[in-house]
Amino acid sequence: MQVQTRKTDASLEFMLEKTVAFHGHLCPGTVIGTRMALVGMREIDITDPKGSQKKDMLVYVETDRCPVDAISIVTGCRISRKNLKFLDWGKVAATFVNLKTGKAMRIICPDSTRELVDNYVNGEYSNDKDGRNAREVAAYKVMPDKELFVIHKVKVDIPKFDKEKYKVICEKCGETVNGNKEVVIGEKIMCKSCGEGKSYYHAG
């Protein structure tokens, strides 16, 4: 079946308007995230992410900064939909997976792209933070994909999307763990907080 896509959905300016509305400001990270998502979807043959291919995509995002908002808005993937997996790795990178074909592409925006900004901006920008941001925004909008990103084909073990309601009780703290998120340490079934020994909280 031929997938009809509204042309505007894939245009950078159209998507930027939407991502900026959600994110709250136009910044270099928004432009990078928006372009990363558009390139990622193109690379894995997703043209209708919010329609006929709604269930065909999974994204792993490796940053908690501005690009994650843009990637979520452009792709329609969300943590709550289980199709956006967040990894707190501090990298401006994301992997886009086509669940139907298994095709997966990891896209990283290396630090070195910043050094290329001057090649793509004309005109005057002030030397304060706003000026520097505006310069980067202008450059990242037009920089060719190959200079902005490094793109690799990768293989991803696709996680199970369980519809069944599955839960266990942690044998240490007694709290309920939903959706196969428990760990087994020795013979004990535990929540990740108890089992992995690196909880973000301690008894107060």
Ligand SMILES: [Zn+2]
């Ligand atoms: Zn931002």
Ligand SMILES: [Zn+2]
């Ligand atoms: Zn526990």
